[in-house]
Structure formats: C-alpha cells, structure tokens
Amino acid sequence: MISFDLSPRIAEMKNAIRSLAEQAMRPIAREFDEKEHEEPHEFQNLMWSISGGRAFGSSDDAPNEGKSSGPREGNLGACVTIEELSWGDAGLYLSIPNAGLGGAAVMAAGTAAQKTRFLGRFAEGQPKWGAMAITETHCGSDSAAIQTTAVRDGDDWVLNGTKIYCTSGDRALRSGGFVVVWATVDRTAGRRGIKSFVVESGTPGIKVIKVEDKLGIRASDTAMIVLEDCRIPADNLLGVAEVHQSTEGFKAAMATFDATRPLVAASALGIGQAALDLARQELAQRGVEIRYDRCDAHLSAIERDFLDAEADLQAARLLTWRAGWMMDRGQRNNLEASMAKAKAGLAVTRVTQKCVEILGPIGYSRQLLLEKWMRDAKINDIFEGTQQINMLIVARRILGYSSKELS
Numbered sequence: 001m002i003s004f005d006l007s008p009r010i011a012e013m014k015n016a017i018r019s020l021a022e023q024a025m026r027p028i029a030r031e032f033d034e035k036e037h038e039e040p041h042e043f044q045n046l047m048w049s050i051s052g053g054r055a056f057g058s059s060d061d062a063p064n065e066g067k068s069s070g071p072r073e074g075n076l077g078a079c080v081t082i083e084e085l086s087w088g089d090a091g092l093y094l095s096i097p098n099a100g101l102g103g104a105a106v107m108a109a110g111t112a113a114q115k116t117r118f119l120g121r122f123a124e125g126q127p128k129w130g131a132m133a134i135t136e137t138h139c140g141s142d143s144a145a146i147q148t149t150a151v152r153d154g155d156d157w158v159l160n161g162t163k164i165y166c167t168s169g170d171r172a173l174r175s176g177g178f179v180v181v182w183a184t185v186d187r188t189a190g191r192r193g194i195k196s197f198v199v200e201s202g203t204p205g206i207k208v209i210k211v212e213d214k215l216g217i218r219a220s221d222t223a224m225i226v227l228e229d230c231r232i233p234a235d236n237l238l239g240v241a242e243v244h245q246s247t248e249g250f251k252a253a254m255a256t257f258d259a260t261r262p263l264v265a266a267s268a269l270g271i272g273q274a275a276l277d278l279a280r281q282e283l284a285q286r287g288v289e290i291r292y293d294r295c296d297a298h299l300s301a302i303e304r305d306f307l308d309a310e311a312d313l314q315a316a317r318l319l320t321w322r323a324g325w326m327m328d329r330g331q332r333n334n335l336e337a338s339m340a341k342a343k344a345g346l347a348v349t350r351v352t353q354k355c356v357e358i359l360g361p362i363g364y365s366r367q368l369l370l371e372k373w374m375r376d377a378k379i380n381d382i383f384e385g386t387q388q389i390n391m392l393i394v395a396r397r398i399l400g401y402s403s404k405e406l407s
C-alpha cells in the first residue's frame with residue numbers, strides 16, 4: 001500500500017527543526033547574507049551541540065517508528081529535515097558543521113575502516129566540516145576530464161592540481177575536517193583513472209587561495225583550493241586503486257550523488273516553501289486569500305499563479321521523498337535522485353521568482369527575505385549536477401543509452 005504519511009519520528013523531528021529554523025536561523029539570515037565571509041559562530045556551535053556532528057535528520061540507520069526490524073528511514077528523514085533547515089535559511093543550513101558532501105563520498109566509496117577513521121572525528125571535539133572537490137576551471141559537468149593528478153610514491157599518493165568552487169572547503173581545512181579530492185591516476189585512462197582521495201586538514205601542500213563572493217547562499221563558504229605536492233597516505237584513497245581494471249572507482253565516487261542529490265532537492269523545497277508561505281501571508285494582509293475550492297475560471301490571476309507554483313513544488317517534494325525512501329530500502333535510486341534534483345532545482349527558481357513577481361515592489365525590496373530566497377534558489381539548479389546534466393541522466397536511464405551514446 002502506498003502511504004504518503006511521514007512516520008511519527010520524522011513528523012516530530014520536522015516540527016522540532018521548524019522551531020529551530022524560526023528561532024535560530026531566520027533572525028540572523030539577513031545579517032550573514034550581508035556579511036558574506038563572516039562566520040555565524042554562535043549558530044554553528046549551537047548546531048554542533050545539538051547534532052553531535054552528525055548530519056541533521058539522518059540518524060544514520062534509524063529504523064521506522066522505533067521498530068528495530070522496520071524499514072530504514074534515515075535518508076527520508078534527512079530530506080524532511082533539510083527542507084525545514086532551508087526554510088529557515090539555505091546559506092546557514094550549508095554552514096552547519098558536519099561531514100557534508102565529503103562524508104557522503106566516504107560513505108559511498110570508502111571501506112568500513114575508512115568510514116570509522118574519517119567520520120569518527122565528527123563525533124567529538126570542536127565543530128568540523130567535510131567537503132568534496134571535483135570541479136576545476138575547465139571541468140565541471142564533465143567530471144571525467146579532471147586534470148588534477150595523483151601519483152603513487154612509495155606508501156603515499158602525491159596530489160597536484162587546482163580545484164574551484166568547493167563548498168565548505170575553507171572551513172574543512174581550518175577545522176580538523178577533510179576534503180575528498182577527485183584526481184586522475186592516469187590522464188590517458190579517462191573515467192577509469194579517476195579516484196577520490198581524502199586530504200585531511202593540516203596536511204602540507206593543500207591550501208585555500210580564494211573564497212568566492214556569490215549571488216546567493218552567501219553564508220556558505222565556497223573555496224578555491226590548490227594542491228602542490230600534497231602527500232597523503234596510500235590508505236587515503238577511497239575504494240580500489242587498480243587503474244585499468246574497470247570504472248568501479250569512478251562509479252563508486254559518482255554514487256555519492258545518489259545520496260546527496262535528493263538532499264539538494266530538499267533544500268530547494270525549503271526555499272520554495274518559505275517563499276510561498278511569505279507570499280501567502282503578505283497577500284492575506286492585503287485581503288487576498290488563496291481559494292482552493294474554485295475552478296480555474298473563478299480564480300484571480302494571482303491565485304492561479306500561486307496554485308501553479310504550489311503544485312510545482314509539491315510534485316518536486318514527492319519525487320524527492322521517493323528518491324530518499326528508495327535509498328532507505330537499498331534500492332538503486334540513480335534515476336529518481338536525478339529526477340528529484342532536476343525538478344526541484346527548476347521548481348524553486350520558478351516559485352521564488354513568481355512570489356517576487358506576485359508581491360510586486362515589496363517582493364523585490366530588501367524589506368523582506370524574499371529577494372534573498374530568489375538569489376539562494378538558483379544554486380540548486382547548478383551544483384551536484386546542473387539542471388541539464390540531471391535531465392541527461394534521466395533520459396539515459398529511461399532510454400537505456402550509455403553516456404557515450406547520449407551526451
């Protein structure tokens with residue numbers, strides 16, 4: 001039987017996070033948008049003390065409804081929780097200390113020992129961040145074209161190259177966390193040569209040379225990182241080292257996105273929902289109530305636009321929850337994760353722009369957070385696979401084409 005109800009555990013968590021978002025995020029959202037490179041230390045410490053360094057909502061393998069044998073719901077829980085955090089503020093959500101995308105990469109491609117070694121540190125001490133560095137100046141969508149090299153030297157790997165736009169890269173390297181760096185062990189081997197390596201904070205030869213100024217999610221740090229003869233232990237390579245054997249290493253690294261794309265979609269939902277809630281509230285103050293019991297012909301243009309936007313977001317939410325739900329059941333969700341990400345990224349850009357439009361000049365002014373949410377929205381259409389790339393993945397999976405056949 002299909003049920004769209006959240007379990008009592010997730011529903012309770014959703015309410016708790018909504019209160020946290022209202023009390024700890026909304027009041028400082030404008031401030032840390034304006035002070036782009038300042039750290040929201042108080043907020044970060046608070047979140048670290050609440051989460052104990054774990055990703056919010058994931059609760060690792062929390063079984064459903066407290067039954068030890070029930071289905072897992074950590075991924076669905078994370079989707080719901082991240083929506084609420086991003087309803088509070090998406091930039092601040094991305095500033096919460098945890099292993100982040102780097103942690104997801106370790107989970108997707110690392111051995112049991114590597115998971116304990118690299119993720120164990122997130123259970124103790126000061127706030128820490130993890131990050132993942134794939135993108136280079138000439139390679140974003142086409143991650144198989146990576147130029148950063150990893151050369152084996154005795155018991156070490158030596159990394160050289162430059163990475164751009166690494167979310168939380170600066171914080172990860174300053175905090176005792178780590179950055180998962182994608183590099184090639186053989187530039188002639190294409191995908192088969194791409195491996196992911198954990199570079200721990202404090203390792204000589206890795207440094208941040210720039211933190212970007214951005215349009216949106218300005219509370220989140222986005223770093224340019226240089227690796228110069230950066231030497232790491234051989235065991236910091238995630239997964240298999242054999243180059244010419246297969247594309248398993250690349251596939252394992254790409255599997256990171258099956259877990260994280262639904263989370264990006266969830267963040268998009270939170271921003272879109274915030275915009276809809278605010279637009280509804282402002283319209284109500286002007287005496288405009290959105291009516292749900294009329295057919296199209298009897299609705300005002302504003303009501304129709306609002307209802308269209310709400311339906312768009314709800315469709316994206318169902319795709320997102322499905323992708324997380326499948327992951328919890330150990331089902332391959334590569335197609336659904338890309339569907340959710342593509343749909344939610346597009347929906348949130350449309351919804352936030354529509355809400356700004358519906359409210360007119362006040363929507364565009366800085367009196368409200370709405371203009372900020374319109375700026376924050378766009379990133380969901382860009383990182384972790386752009387809109388176009390996720391649509392390509394969806395098309396390939398549905399039509400049964402390889403990446404060579406449909407690019």
Ligand SMILES: Cc1cc2nc3c(=O)[nH]c(=O)nc-3n(C[C@H](O)[C@H](O)[C@H](O)COP(=O)(O)OP(=O)(O)OC[C@H]3O[C@@H](n4cnc5c(N)ncnc54)[C@H](O)[C@@H]3O)c2cc1C
Pocket residue numbers: 101131132133134135138139140141142164165166167168214222379382383384385386387388389392407
């Ligand atoms: C704020 C921010 C944070 C980021 N965080 C991270 C991070 O933590 N780690 C990381 O590694 N990267 C990160 N990125 C980089 C991001 O993942 C890339 O920007 C993204 O993958 C796109 O790559 P690109 O910018 O090189 O664009 P390109 O790949 O050059 O694409 C440019 C345009 O062409 C389109 N396009 C490309 N190929 C195709 C195709 N085959 N068919 C149709 N259209 C195509 C794209 O959709 C896009 O619209 C971040 C970026 C930003 C802005």
